[in-house]
Amino acid sequence: METLNEEINRIKTIMGVLIKEDKMSSIALDKKKQEYMDSGNLEWLEILERFPETLQREIIDERPEGTQESIDEIKNWRLVSNEPIKVPLIDLLDNEENFLAISRTPLKVMEKIRNNPKYKNKLSNIKHISHTDIGKGYGLKPGEIFDPKPDRYFKYAEFDGDTAKPSVMVNDIIHWGQGRFMAALLRGDDYLNVWNIKE
Numbered sequence: 001m002e003t004l005n006e007e008i009n010r011i012k013t014i015m016g017v018l019i020k021e022d023k024m025s026s027i028a029l030d031k032k033k034q035e036y037m038d039s040g041n042l043e044w045l046e047i048l049e050r051f052p053e054t055l056q057r058e059i060i061d062e063r064p065e066g067t068q069e070s071i072d073e074i075k076n077w078r079l080v081s082n083e084p085i086k087v088p089l090i091d092l093l094d095n096e097e098n099f100l101a102i103s104r105t106p107l108k109v110m111e112k113i114r115n116n117p118k119y120k121n122k123l124s125n126i127k128h129i130s131h132t133d134i135g136k137g138y139g140l141k142p143g144e145i146f147d148p149k150p151d152r153y154f155k156y157a158e159f160d161g162d163t164a165k166p167s168v169m170v171n172d173i174i175h176w177g178q179g180r181f182m183a184a185l186l187r188g189d190d191y192l193n194v195w196n197i198k199e
Helices: 004-021 029-038 042-049 053-062 068-074 096-103 107-114 133-137 152-156 178-187
Strands: 085-088 167-170 173-176 191-198
Touching (some): 029 053, 042 053, 042 068, 096 107, 096 173, 096 178, 152 178, 167 178, 173 178, 173 191, 178 191
Antiparallel strands (some): 085 191, 167 173
16 A cells, blocks of 8 residues: 555656646647748748637747757648547557657567557567677667666556647657657557648
8 A cells, every 4th residue: 555655746746747748738829820920930830720720739849949950850741631540459460660669769668569369469570679790880788778768668658548648649650749659559449530631
């Protein structure tokens, strides 16, 4: 049984994740757009205006400056539908980039996902990045990754997937929202909510 302090710390952790997950809602969209207009960044503003407001907030959260590099990255994006869709997680694992993203998570995360009976057949050949020539080339020690917040995946997995913001999928690859993708796999969900974008 948890002590009072342990329970308080657990609640603080969960609230921290909730605040982080909901930070997009707090983006003052009109203010940001005015900033882009005042700075003459009209191309970035035009790109943003093509998308629903919730996706605009995700884009601003990921690329707040609207640099030329960001413009080049997003200018050819086209939404397949104006609402997020549910994509079967098992189908996402057919894409090599999504498959490899799992190998770049902490070893304990990858192992838990790999051992889930729902995904076991698709992931039987997965190797952790630190056990590959690529990882060794970067100087990774066994089980090591480049992740400033390796505990986030299990924290995100404590939440109901139906309440998570949609990830951004570009050409069938999870582009943004990798933490949400991994949390869904950790929970053993059937689907992931995504903005379906083609480039």
